[in-house]
Every structure is written in C-alpha cells, then in structure tokens.
Amino acid sequence: MILENTEQSLKKINDFPSISDNVLIRLMCPDSTGCLTSDPLKLNNFTIYYVNRNYSNNSTKYNKNTYDEGIKTKLDLAIKNACINPSLDNLEKVEKLRLDYNNSLNVSTFYYSDAISVLSIGNDEEAAWDQNYTSNSLVKHITKDENDEDVFGVFEYIWQPFDMREGDYFICWTWTPNSSGSKLSDHFHFNLAGSTLLTTSIPTHFTDKTKYETLLDRYTPEMFKLKMSPKDMTPETIQELNRSVAKGFTFLEDFANQIVDLNDANSTHESFLPLLGNLFGIKLRTNDPTLWRRQIKEAVKLSKKKGTYDGLKEALLQAGISLNKYTKLWQVSSKYTYQQMFNYEGENSFSLDRISFDIENDNFELYLRKYNSNEWELIDLSNIELDIDENGNQKILNWIGEDLEINDSIRFVYKIKEIPSEDEQTIESYVRLLPLMDNRDERDQDYPIKNWNIRLIEEDDVIFDSIINDKHPFFEDVIYGKIRTEFPYSENIYNMDEYNGSIRDSTLPCDIDKDFIDICHSCLSSKFSVDLEIEDISTNRILEALDIIKEYTPVHAMLHSLNLSGSINEFVKPQLEKIEALIKYVQNEFTVAGNAQTSFNRSMELSSLIKRNELANVSTVASNVSCTGVNEKVELYCPSLNFNDLPITSNSSYKFIEISNTSLNQGKYSIGNVNYNKIEVTEDIDNIVTPLNKSAFSFDLYNIIAEKNSIIINKDNYVTFSDLNQNFSKIKSNWDVVYDSDYYGNEWKLSIPAYSSVYIIKNILPDNTILIDDASSLPTSNVSNINYSILDDLNNVVFTSSSGSLKIKQRGRVSLSGTVSSNGNNFTLTDIKKLIQNTPSNYYLLYNNSNKYQFDNFVNGSDTEFYIKNWNLGNVSLSGTHQLLHKVVSDTRGYFNYSGIKLTTSINYETNLNIQNGENADTLYPAIDYSGISYTEQLNNNSFKENYLILIDNDYYIIKKIDGNDIWIEGPEKELTLAGDSLNIDILKYSKTPVFIEEREYPPTYALNADSLDRNGVNMISMSEIDVSSLTLTVLNAKDDQIIETVNQNEGINFQITNLNGEIIQGNI
DSSP states (O other): OOOSOOSSOEEEGGGOOBTTSEEEEEEEOOOTTSOOSSOOSEEEEEEEEEEEOOSSOOOEEEEEEEOOHHHHHHHHHHHHHHHHSOOHHHHHHHHHHHHHHHHTOEEEEEEESEEEEEEEEOOSSSOSEETTOGGGOSSEEEEEOTTSOEEEEEEEEEEOOTTSOSEEEEEEEEEEOSTTOOOEEEEEEEEEBOOHHHHOSOGGGSOOTTHHHHHHHHHSOGGGGSOSSTTOOHHHHHHHHHHHHHHHHHHHHHHHHHGGGTTOTTTSOGGGHHHHHHHTTOOOOSSOHHHHHHHHHTHHHHHTTTTSHHHHHHHHHHTTEEEEEEEEEEEEOOSSEEEEEEEOSSOSEEEOSSOOOOOOSSSOEEEEEOTTOSSOEEEOGGGEEEEOOTTSOSOEEEEOSSOOOTTOEEEEEEEOSOOOSHHHHHHHHHHHHSOBSOOSOTTTOSSSOOOSSOEEEETTOTTHHHHOSSSSOOOOOOOOEEEEOOOOTTOOOSOTTTSSSOEEEEOOGGGOOTTOOOOOOSEEEEEEEEEEEEETOOHHHHHHHHHHHHHHSOTTOEEEEEEEEEEOOOOOOOOOOOOOOOOOOOOOOOOOOSSOOOTTSTTOOGGGOOOGGGTEEEEEEEEEEEEEEEEEEEEEEOTTOOGGGSOOOSOGGGEEEEEOTTSTTOEEEEEEEEETTEEEEOSOGGGSOSSOOOSOEEEEEEEEEEEEEEEEEEEOOEEEEEOTTOOOTTOOOHHHHHHOTTOOSOOOEEEEGGGTEEEEEEEEOTTSEEEEOOOTTSOSSOEEEEEEEEEOTTOOEEEEEEEEEEEEEOEEEEEOOSEEEETTEEEEOOOGGGTSOSOGGGEEEEETTTEEEEEEEEOTTOSSEEEEESOOSOSEEEEEEEEEEEEEEEEEEEEEEEEEEEEEESSOHHHHTTOTTSTTHHHHSEEEOTTSOEEEOOOSSSOSGGGEEEEETTEEEEEEEEETTEEEEESSOOOOOSSOEEEEEEEEEEEEOOOOOOOOOSSOTTOSSTTOOOOTTOOSOOOSSOOOSEEEEEESSGGGTOEEEEEEOOOOOEEEEEOTTSOEEEEEO
8 A cells, every 4th residue: 555644663675674664665767778857658566575584495596785875876966967968978977986886886695595475566457657547556656856856767655564574575676668668677675674562472571772771871970971172072972882882781681581482482583483393393384473383382282193183184274274175985896897908019819807798888998098198098999809718708808900009008898797777877887987096107117006996986975875885895805915835844744735835825915916906895995085275375385285194194094186275364454543642852962152263164154154266376377388189099988887897808919899890990909908997999090990980889809718820620510310200218329328327238320211321329318309420421401301210239120200300500629739829828728628618608719810600519528629600611620820719798889989188288397387296206306305315305385286277178177197298188078189189278277375264253243142042044953743842042151151952842632522413522631
C-alpha cells in the first residue's frame, strides 16, 4: 500500500531501518543515457527479495559495493548538469568524477543460499506506474524535490516489513523509458535490523537503552560539559565516548540477561533455532520459524510415536502439511484372467503359465512395447494365435504379426476360467482397471520378477465388498523357494529320505527365490496412499513431505500414490492506530559573544562579508603576445571504460587499436600511455586523418601476446556424424576402450561407402552424435542423407541406415613449438596455456600480418598446439610475421580528441617574470644552506607560476609547466593542429593583498534589546512535524558573558465525545 502519512517511525533505506519501522523506498528510473530529464513510459514492477541462508549450502556469491558518499553527491550533480547541457567539458567532468567514484569502491562479499521474494509490485498485465493510467498507480510518483524543484523518473513506496525477518534484502526493479519497448533494470542491497520489541519475548530480559547513558551523564563532572574556547571539542568528545561506552554496557547486560534464553525454544531468537535443533539432532522443516519452535518442543514426544498413524499426522502438521486422507490398499487378483509378459529374443513362440481358453474379444488383450519405447501399446489380437503343447493343453502363444525386433516385449491377458454371469464380468472388467501393486518398470531390473496379476483397491472403494467377499481368506502355506536338506553331523540317521541332500519347498520368507511371485489376494497390502494439503507448495516442500512419510511410517510400509493440493495462509493486518505525542526537545547552542571578528565565522554579519577580488589584485603583465600553439598529442577517449582496470600491456610496441571500417578513422593505430578513460595514440601524424575526425567509432583493443617468424598450421576439421532415426548410445568408441574398465574390446567403426573409407569412432557425444577424426576423403562442408553402416570391433555390421548427416566445423591446428618472442624477450615455449588464459575466445592468431583467426580450443596431449576456427587454407608452413593476440576491448565506442596545449613564445617568460618554480628554478635561484647543501631559494613574492593565468580569447588557462620559451597550459579544450597555429595571448598576474577585519561593535546596535543575542535571522533549530510551543535564547547578566538557554513547553490533553444522537462534546484536561 502507499502511505501518505504514518505515525510509525519512517526511515529511508540507508538510515538502517529495522523490522518495526516503515521503510521509505525510492526508485530512480533514468533514460537509456542515465539522465533524469523525463518520466519513463511505465515502471513495470519492483520486487523485494529476502536473502535466505541455510546452514549446509550457501553457494551463491554477492559482491556488495560501497562508494564514497561525498564523491557520489558531486557525481550526481555533474550528471544532472551534463544531462541539461551535454557539452564535452560537462561530459569529461562526469567521467572524471565517475572514475574517482569507481576508485573509491570498497567490495565486501557474502554468500547465501537463495533469494526469496517477499513483496512484488506490478506485473506484465498491470504496471506499478503507467504514464497513461496514473490513477491506478501502485507507487507514488514524485514530481517535486525538497527544494520544490521539478524532478523526473522518481518513485516512492512505503513498505511495512512488520512480518519480515531481519537480515539482508535485495530490491530489483524494471522500467520502460519510452515507447520503443526496451526495458531497463537496476537493483540495490539493504539490511533490516532486528527490533527488540519484536524479537524479545521476555521484556525483563531487555535493558533500557538510556540506563547507562543517563548514568554516565550524571557521573561526568560539569566542568567537562563546558567549552573553554570555540575550538574546544572536549564536551562533544566526552559525550560521544559516554554514548559508545553506554552501548557497550547495554549490549553486555542484554547478553547476560538473554543467554539463558538460548536453550529455550519459546524465547530464543528465530535465527538461533536451527542451531538449537542441531543440538538435539532435529531436522527443522518448512521456512516458517514459528513452526520450528513447535518442532523442537514436541520432538521427544513425537519420536515415541514413530510408526503410528497419529505420529505421521502430527509430524506432517508440525511442518505445515495437513494429512487429509490416509488410505489402506488391499491386494486383489482376477479369478478369471491371467496376465504374462514375454521378451522377444529371436523365437516367435512363448509358453503360457496357465491353460488358456480360445481367443475372444472381451477377456483377451494384447500389448506391445518396442525396445526403444517407454509406453505399452494396445494392438490387435490377430497378431497372435494359440497352440497346444505336448500335453494337449492350450499353453503355446505364437506371434504371427509383423517381425519383432530384439528386446521387444509383448504382454498377453488371457482367460483361464469361465465367467458365470454378467455381474461377474462387470467385476472382472473393473478389477483389470485397478492399478498394479508392482509399479516398477520391468526393464529396470531382472529380479524379483514383476507381478502382473496382483492389483490394489482402496478400502473405501464403492464395490470393495463385491470384489473382496472374504477378507484374509485361509491359504495353504506359501512356497517362497527351495532349500537343500543338510546331513546332520554325528547323528544316527533313521530316515535317509529326509536327510539325503535333496531339494525341497520352503515356507520361510528368508528362503525366497528370485522367481517368487506373490499370489496372495483379498488381504491387506503393505502399500498405502495419502492425500496431503501443503502450505506454500513447492518442490522442496513436496520432498519434505516424502521425507516425513518415510521417517514416520513402519519399515515395511510403502507409499503407493501421493495426491497433493496447495494452500496459502494470508494474514490480514489490523488497522494502524494514530497516536499523538508531545516531544520535549533539548538543544545546546554555542555562539561567539563580545568584541570578536565575525568575517570568518558562521554568524557572519552582512557588513563583514569578504569577496574574492578583495583577497588579490589582478594585473596584465604581458598583452597581445604572439606565440605558436600546438596540441601535443591525439588521444582515444572512451567514456564507458577505465583503461587502468584492464590488463593492457605497458609496452607500447605490443598493443594497438583497430577501428572498424564504418568510420573515416578506420585502420590500425599504435597506442601508448593509459590514463583512466583515455589512451595516447602514438601513430605517426601522417597516418592520422586531418583535420581530426571526432565522430564516434567502434574499436577493438589488442595486446600482442607473442610473435613468431615461422609457423606451421595443419587442417584438422572437427567432424561429427548424426542420425535422428538412430540411438548411438550403445556404440563402443575409443573413449570406452581407454576409460571403461568393464569393456575389453576395440572401438567400433563408421563405414561410409560414398567416401570409400572406414572411420574409427572416437566418442559418442551427449547429443547422440558420433565424433570421428578428420580425413582427406571427407568433404569440407556439411552433407546429409548419407548411406552408412556401423561396424563392431570384429567388423560385423551392427546396423545400416540412409539418413546420416556429416557436420564439418573447419579449423586448423597451430604449432608454436620452438622460440617465440613476447614483450621483446625471446624464450622457448613449453606451455601454451601460460599465454592463453581466462577467456580463450578472446584470443586470435594474426596470420602473416593479414587475417585474424579466432582461438577454438587446446589440443589434448600437446603443450604447444591449439586450434583456430574457420581455417580453410589446408596445411601450411610459412615464414613471416605471425602474432598471438589477446582482444582486451571488443566493439566499444570511442572518440579521437586532441590533448595538451603547448605555447612557444619569442620571449623567455620564465626569467622575464621571475617565476620561481619553473623547470629551470634550480639554475635561476640557487642557494646553499648553513650546512653547505644546495637548494632552490623560493620567496613568497607572488612570482610562482600559480600566480599567473593565460587568457586566450575569452578562456582562462592555468600554467601547468614553464620551461624557458615553452609554456604548457591547462583549461578549456581548444582545437589546434599538430603542426601549430598562431595565437595572441595575455598573461595575467594575481598578487595577494592584505585584508582588514574590523572589530565587531558590541553590544550590537541592530538588536532591539542590548541584553539579547540572536543569529541574524538564522534559525538555530530546524525540524519537521514537532510542535514546540516556545523557544527563546536569552542573555542574563550580559556583562559577565553568562548565557542561559530556556525551552518552555505546554502540555495538554484534548478530548471529543460523540453521542448516539450526534451531539459532540469537546474539552481540555
């Protein structure tokens, strides 16, 4: 909600708000150039995230950047001026301040698990603020600042985080600056402090904040509270010392009082609950700390209920999960049909376990599952026929349909008993629709064999009693498997038939055989189903529910199905109370009284104002001087980069820039020294277009990492083979031969008749493609619809196809073995990875000083070779200039500009003006001290170069350096040619002059009362929304300079009573 006025504490984000404060969030939405000169089209949305940390995995890293606030204030003002007037001077001022701002960066890193959204305002359908629908805005649009000046792109929102957790938060927002549709976004980090009013459950364990501060104030002698002089900082220093000590004692007392609460789940703070849970070995569930307290308190009692229904229900409830239904499942099987599955292994005849009736449509079903499919498909019964075995029983199933493939599966449902009535037929059909108890995939394991005939029915099924007439019927002993009889040791054998080592049936579950199939029916199974309602449902919450079910159910119980529904608890906040309070505000103010000067004082009187031109006299010492002015050098200016932060080599011979061919300045330029966002261009003047083209261009910046005079490059294309209709996962490659310890054969091969070659399969890639070596018989471009065969390690054809495709990625293998040069030093290359680091894609090979080829990859097993992309020149070995380049800057906007102004005059003004700190000062003004050491004698006689300004046209320049007839100046940009232009200049000198400060007349004549003292109309205290009935400052006994401040305050209670008949009674107490 948007709060226009609130009585709660209102704090800005950077004022260290707590969870009990109203937080003022200010969002800035500049345009794409960073200017706040117009409102955006819309503020799409903003979201507040809580930075969640757990105590096992905090893998996400965040770098929190803090900057100098003073520089930020100057930078914001410079950006505002540059947006209004984007002159080059304003832009350079912005960039200089931005560099200072970036250099003040202080980075602190913290780690967290994930960011949880706690507030989201606006979405794709309804923006938080829309220029066309301002009446429905979800945020407040600010149009005036505190100085009543127009502002743009500023929005505010007051957030009440009363139900939030203390800790770190992110705010992310997105806005659309104009109708083009492109969106911009920004974010910042802030912290919410905890509030003792919200986190301390026992008020007596909280220390009064003013306790020790008041105590120390009373014990501080009054003499330390009075100033002895205007510069005496003793009272403020002692007061701040007392405050810091008081905070320390308050913290220690709080710590002592609240340490007993650490082991109390009711009292300890929520941030300590996971630690308390670890102390007792309790795994806390959900993200709700209120449920954590309950889980800790009930842990012992709940652990005694494990394996019971009540224990499961209570454990789920403590995790915010409701157990709506728990269903027991019973085992049933058909009395009239039987189901079997067969795997095709080359034979079309299969043996049935039971005797089958003749095939009919009602109670016979046939399913097929292909070897490469996960689904069963119901197919026509005409694909099979039944036959009689050697005993005359119809127990043979013959497949007569289309040819099956190896590992295809068929599933056959057949009738084994006559169905006596239509009611029984209905029950039979219903039973076959029930889910199987054994829900394993039959292809994932061989044993135990999957049971295709036992199904599950819920206990509350409507026809449960019709299907199960007799619960838990009597069965003969179940035969689990076979055992071999043992010959008793040192016993007399009276019954040799019993102890002859034969095999017999066993009714013990411990002797279960791998072919055992459960035949029990009409009995309670070990399976169950549950219906859960999960609060704030998510994947993690579902996993928590499964974990609880596993922990609190018996070991033999198995979850069959899980039905889920989600819920959200929304808490409606009560109305806020409006409380009016009267505040007593005490302020001490010190000022200068008596006959003191007031010119250099904050209570400066109008008659004592000192202006700049009164501090120095200006005179023209040289007028209309003819000279030659030149721009010393050309610089590349890039406002978006700080070149000092980039890994640019210091060797001028091993770096250059390359300007794209879309600019008149296109070409390659040598570069030199780096200075923040400028780089000196050291290219010959003849190679630079004159007059200098200052339009924007796109450039790349390269370091020359290494040079080599001769190079060897071999064609080595990256070749992959694919077929969308085939699965290559079972093919054995060279990778399996090397790394698979369970495989003892050789690699398989790919045969392509069109190229009359057989290719060794190097690897099977994750995208189901085959990697093979490049060969001269292969094409140089992609080819599809290829006939091919796959050969095993014995050269047997595994399969053939006509839908193969070759994909060729052209590349070359470069060898830099031998001697290479780097930064002018020759060395023998032993490891190419020492030259190519970090981002390999930013490295290039400049071949024969002409074409650049991008780095592709390293060559496995080689320390001096690497691959390059798009190589199509075959195998070469060439002498020439070959360079390994590192692209440091890519496709970035820059400008050419002149830098530095040098003036050459016919007169030596260094000696003519007696400048004492010029380049030749040591020669012009030598001196020797009493110990015989030479030094430069400099007198404070207004003859330093800083006392002079150079006037060219209407622009003033300071003297940066002077050396005889040469003067280097600095000031507004002035474009001159590199060859030199004729100029006329004036040289101005500023000489310091004394200032007379008059004694202050006392008592002041302007005062209405000679015994009163004021600050010439300047308010002593400024405040907002605080009512102070009267505030006076009086001087009693002015002759003794004794100042006494008095603050008077009136208190009262107003009341208003409204009767049922509408009568209103008002009064004061």
